[in-house]
Amino acid sequence: MNLLTLVLFLPLAAFVIALAIPRASSARTSRLWALIGSLGIFAASLGLLAWFDRTAAGEQFLVDVPWIGTPNIHFAVSVNGVSLWLVLLSTFLTPLCVLISWNSIKDRCKEFYAFLLLLEFGLVGVFLAQDLFLFYVFWEVSLVPMYFLIGIWGHDRRIYAAVKFFLYTMAGSVLMLAAIIYIYNKTLTFSYPAILEMLANGKLSFPAGEQMLLFLAFFIAFAIKVPLFPLHTWLPDAHVEAPAAGSIMLAGVMLKMGTYGILHFCLPLFPSAARACAPWIGVLAIIGIVYGSLVALVQPNLKKLVAYTSVAHLGFVVLGIFSFTQQGLDGAVYQMLNHGVSTGALFLFVGILYERRHSLEIADYGGVATVAPWLSAAFLITTLASIGLPMLNNFVGEFLVLQGTAIANFTWTVWASLGVILSACYMLWMYQRVFYGEAGPEVRGHIPDLNGREWAAILPLIVMMVWMGVYSQSFLPPVGKNTARVLEQTNVNVPYRVQQWDRPPGLSADLPNPHRGGTN
Amino acid sequence: MELLDSFIFITLIKAAVVLAVLLTTLAYLQWVERKVIAHVQVRPGPYRVGPHGLLQPVADIIKLLTKEDLLPPYVNKPLYLLAPFLAISMALLSISVIPFGPMIKVGPVITWMQLTDLNIGVLFILAVSSMGVYGIALAGWASNNKYALIGGLRSSAQMISYELPMSLAIAAPLLISNTLSLRELVMSQAGGIFHWNILHGPFPQVISFIIFMIAAFAETNRVPFDLPEAENELVAGFHTEYSSMKFASFFMAEYANMITVSAMATLLFLGGWMAPWPVAWGANLVPTVIFAVAGVTALYHGANAARKRDKRTLPVFGIIFFIIAGVFLLPIVQSWLLPLFWFAAKTGAILFLFMWVRATLPRFRYDQLMGFTWKFLFPVAMLNLLVTSFLVAWTTK
Amino acid sequence: MMNAVPISWFLTLSAILFALGVAGFLFRRNIITVFMSIELMLNAVNLSFVTFSYQHKEVSGHLFTFFVMVVAAAEAAVGLAIILTVFKGRSTLNIDDVNSMKH
Amino acid sequence: MQLWLIPILPLAGFLINGIFGRRFSKSLVNTVAIGSVVLSFLWVLKTIFAMGDLNTSIEEHYFTWIQSGTIDIGCDFLVDRLTIVMLLVVTGIGSLIHVYSIGYMSHEGGYYRFFAYMNLFMFFMLVLVLGANFLLLFVGWEGVGLCSYLLIGFYFDKKFATDAGNKAFIVNRIGDFGFSLAMFYIFKNFGSLDFDKVFHQAASAPEWVLTTIGLLLMVGACGKSAQIPLYVWLPDAMAGPTPVSALIHAATMVTAGVYMTARSWVIFTHAPGAMDVIAIVGILTAFLAATIGLAQNDIKKVFAYSTVSQLGYMFVGIGSGAFSAGIYHLVTHAFFKALLFLGAGSVIHALSGEQDLRNMGGLRKKIPITFWTMVCAWVAISGVPPFSGFFSKDAILLAAYQHSPAIYWIGVVTAGMTAFYVSRAMFMTFFGSYRGTAHAHESPAVMWVPLAVLAALSLVGGWLFPIPAFLKAMFPAIEKAGNPMLMYISVLAGFAGIGLAYLMYLRKPGMADSLAQTFKAPYQLIYNKYFVDEIYSATVVRPLIGGSRMVLWKGVDAGLIDGIVNGVGARCRDVGSVLRLLQSGNIRSYATWVLFGSVALLVAMGLLGGLPR
Amino acid sequence: MDVILFLIFAVVAVVCAINVVVQTHPISSALSLVGVMGSLAVLYLLLGAEFIAAAQVIVYAGAIMVLFVFVIMLLNAGAETKKGRSYLIPGAPLLIVFLGLMAYYVQRYLFPESAVVRFGGFTGGGPKDIGNALFTTYLLPFEVTSILILVAIIGAVVLARKEIE
Incomplete structure (x- = not known):
């Protein structure tokens, strides 16, 4: 029992307590409890950050206790430089979700917040699990509350969306389960570190064809979650129908389960298959970027638009991962966090707008800036962050991803950069249609400016956007340590040269050696 | 083959004897009942036909036989006809395994005073008696009459319900005797009244006996559990539509069942044909004494001039009783007559109890009836069985 | 060999009874009759058990029969209760009318 | 040296005004906004004086911004001579325009917002100028784009304004696309983004690498500095308040492209192909924009196209290798074009918002100060010696001639046209009779004082700030064979333009219309700006949006992918509904199937011989 | 025979x-x-x-x-x-x-x-043999059937009782 298990199980405890709140008590009780509970969890996870050794690579806070005897399943959790931030992201966003749902969720309050806390539990667990089976369990645990969040508190077509979401994800995760079981049969352990060690010392190796199949099984599960083109169509539906909090958690954290899985499991376990597939996946990611941007451009629905931007943004993440460069991986991780913050904020704003105007259609807005200047200003900052304006968070991630990609394959960068242009197009066009122009009577009467509670939800996000954009050093070093380790584990060193010409003898000393950790 | 023939021959003779005795008993049992009830109610009872109405059963039989055998329309004919047959045959069937006495030697033949003995005799009786329900149920249903139907339903429900405590009550003495064969059951109770199951060993089966008796009343549809044939509410229950010999069959079945049940009680609890105390203490003289006293009493009353009508019969009976008392003194017959006496005495006492109760108690209400068995009788029987089994297990090591 | 019955006769009898039970199940429409057909099948099976028990000079078959009886008793109690309930609700005993599971 | 103070001061102004400005009085807003900029300007001066001989550049490292693998990008500021020029222009002119804005914006809503944006712009512009690596330059680059977007769309309830803002941002993004690719390519090849490291190696890099980088950088510069084919945003950007047009879209931001190319001169000098492309693009832009400017009736539009044209000139200078000439023109252009715009603003202000030249005329008496200051700008831009425009333009044309006489000749024609359309605007505004209805009044002192300062700079700036000499130490010297003939020709072209305008608009006022009638097709062409916007709309924007909507979204996403997914689901349902017939709910049918199964099993057992003997 | x-x-x-x-x-x-x-x-x-x-x-x-x-x-x-x-x-x-x-x-x-x-x-x-087997080899099934019977009793009672309004 250390801090990590505390962070992991606090949400579960909060969930249980939330369930135990008597039905007769007012909705306010559940809300307050959810807020207090989630803030407490966040505080605990900050403790995790405080005691995290930023100078060390690898897993920390390791807990490993036997859970099920046969098959040999352990409750093994630990945190590394990547998952640390993702856990923090989850715990950070949950209180904001509670705040944003304060008034918009009116019926079944207790269950709503309980599910939110359960979701947090599942998400944190996914990022911490070091046992493949445990990972799968958490993976599914996170699925259930989200299904209900969409299916119960969603909008009109919520059942369709919830079922679609569930089926899509299940379809992938079943493949993953099969692969996990296969690996177990081969290694007789579910322990991820143990498997990695076997791979490292040669006790275990996957033949090419087998490795490819296993990789694809894992990858498809993750790719659906990411979602990678063309497996993305559940996302717009799920987002449109989900309540604001659901969208925030879905976009903010859940999508990262996929990319985290790719980074944490796919690459180290199946390096050569990943390498072999990289060209194809890179192309899919780029298609996702451009395609998501183009489709977002023409969406008449706010949430759908933001959902498609997620497709594009997550395309960057996947692209970065499959560039197999330090920059690409760092950028991918950073982009994961960025996306969580900025798209989470976007959904938060959409929720705020919906709460006021009860519409998600862009056409129903216009002129909001006149009546709600602060809302517009805050939204603008978020928009700009999402576009990838320098000094805001997304820029750093996108820059690193594209730089890493450029090192690996410059053509990819050219195509992926198109997404950067298009992001400005769709976001600004949307912003113009929603906030600028004459304020109609509907808008004029119904959209007050932000209130204190909403400020409380938004301000931390904006602070994070600026912080992450201006001083990435607060976040990047632990990430870099871990991604370097992943790169080593993949045993892949995409060779790139700093100079492709004959370098004058005097110059070489100026440059740091670009080869890091590569063995080839 | 000879052995086989003789076995069949002896069995047939035994069957004939038993049947004759039984049927006579059945006929006269009814007379006895009427007499007993009459005396309880301080009235003379049947008195016209024959001395003290002794020929009344004969008259009844003649009456029933000569009555028009009515077959109502709208009845389900095959079942309507089947029902009384089923009832009487099932009632008589159980007699076949009841032992009346020990092994005897009649001339060259050594045989048991029993038609046949089964390993599972008790179960056989239970089985047959449980089949008896059909007769009543079918009679009720086949009559196509609502009173009959309700009577039939009540009867079957009642019989099924009371079969449970009854079985449990039976199980307790079986545990003590450690057998299912009725013959062995009796043998295990040899050695005086304190070896009888009712007073046996560490846990006297008084409770068992009482439960058994109550259940027996219900099983035989006797007062106070005669709901199926409650005249006041159901006209006459399941046999409303029956007349003549078919009606008589039910009647006979009821009395046959009474006898069976009484015999069962005797065998299970009261030591069967065993004398209550050893011969040394004069057990063999008891029947002689009783009949002698009866003879003296008869003669005494016969001498009473006020009893004009009995001035011949009573002395005759007195003399007959004396003769019987004398017979009991004959060593040749003592070996088989004495057990028979004890058996008959015990059974008769229980039969008397039936009549006594009928004369005394009112009828139950139906829900009380069912509630009584399920809520009281069944748990008590269960508890009793539990305690008994524990004690049996305790003592036999 | 008039004193010996081939075991196969018992089994064939069992098969015949079983088949008749199936026939009753299939061809009859009254729930109660159908139910009784099931009992008939159970009885047929019991006969097989007892026969096998004889063949192997083993008491296990009897016990199986015993358990079958217990189960049949339980089944009859619950089943008849269900039939009563069904009849209360629908006033029919025709098995084809009791088909709300169909859609 | 505390270089960080230079940009931070405006940023502080932005933050203070942005957050609290709504509650501030106008004077407090002014104090904060102008104070911060002026302080910044003063700090620039202090820095310059502190630097002494200016021959050594200073570089300051503040913190590491992005560090990943070999990428190590710091927040570093660099000051050298080029930076000094830019800093002075930006903060100096910026201060003047801030002051001017007090008067211009006094009647507008969102007063504090305007000044906050302006301060933010100053911040980003200074970061752009000060940044010691490409990424920091890019930060400023994007940031000024953002401020441009915000200020163009300042009147956000007007659709054309927000449209123009969007257009500006998106077109700039296209340029940034090139710029960012250039950065990636630079890092890929040089392993760093710091100016000194990159330029240190650039000389030894193969030419094709440098050409690629150069062309990509040029795409970026084309976007920001409104060159063909990305110039379309700049004329639309006039939708913003006039001081914005003066500061951002004339004096400073649009010249960032010139600054960036000049900054990357090492790369360009080793990539002659890229240089040629820049020169060609520049001269074409200059010429085409000038032709469009000939026929515009909106006073700001005229100056906007003029700006595009002049930027083209600067590119010609850069493309001809005369980096200092380009920067020289940048500076002088900042003076006179800012002056022109501010003057135009003053006119507009005087006429209460009237912008159409056809509704002006004869204003020279009514607003004399404005008139006279604008005359200074007029002579400067027309290349009349010895005013500022003359020097810089002459330097560029000279270099262009050495590079390619064809460019020179087109440049001369362009110079003539420039003189013509500015003269036309002047004549139509200030001479003749007043054609409008509004009551004209002179602007307040807070507006005309900056005008006067700029006018003075326009007149004397050329020889007061000998930029080429100042930058000689930085850029490789162009061997200037001073051919006076070339100078005369260009000056002549300027006078010819003025003369022609005088003829057409003062002496024979109907001549312009009749000419337009005579050359109807060319006139329509230039009047409608070569239909470039329409062409873009038809070839890029509409196919993109329509294709996205109909093909990608409705077709691929909703139709194909969801169709497949839902189709799978529907087929499952179909199969299920067929199989459901087996689940009839009828016990007897189930029993029949069981029986069937048993029989099948028995048969199979018999056939397979699975029976024990 | x-x-x-x-x-x-x-x-x-x-x-x-x-x-x-x-x-x-x-x-x-x-x-x-x-x-x-x-x-x-x-x-x-x-x-x-x-x-x-x-x-x-x-x-x-x-x-x-x-x-x-x-x-x-x-x-x-x-x-x-x-x-x-x-x-x-x-x-x-x-x-x-x-x-x-x-x-x-x-x-x-x-x-x-x-x-x-x-x-x-x-x-x-016979009963003895059955009893022996029942209470030794088949004790567990026997106990299970007793539970089954109990369940059946409860089930039957619940099913057949009158609806309590």
């Missing part, structure tokens, strides 16, 4: 079983079933299963079938109506094939004529 007994009761059983299927009125079917059970009880005796024979009569004929009869009477069920589809066409041929195959296999393969049953050939079916 055994053969005669077997034949008599087998024929009775089969005839009664046919009657179960053929009779339209449930009560006739029920009584026929009682007949089948009775005959089977005799056959059990023949096979040496005394206890089972008794249990057969007590439990099956005496309790279960009485329950059936009781319910039939209670519901006053009439003869069944010819309604709904008939399964005679698929069912009957299948049944005949089934029966034929079963009989064939039993006769031909499983139990040749040499295996025979004699009365008294097996005496291990």
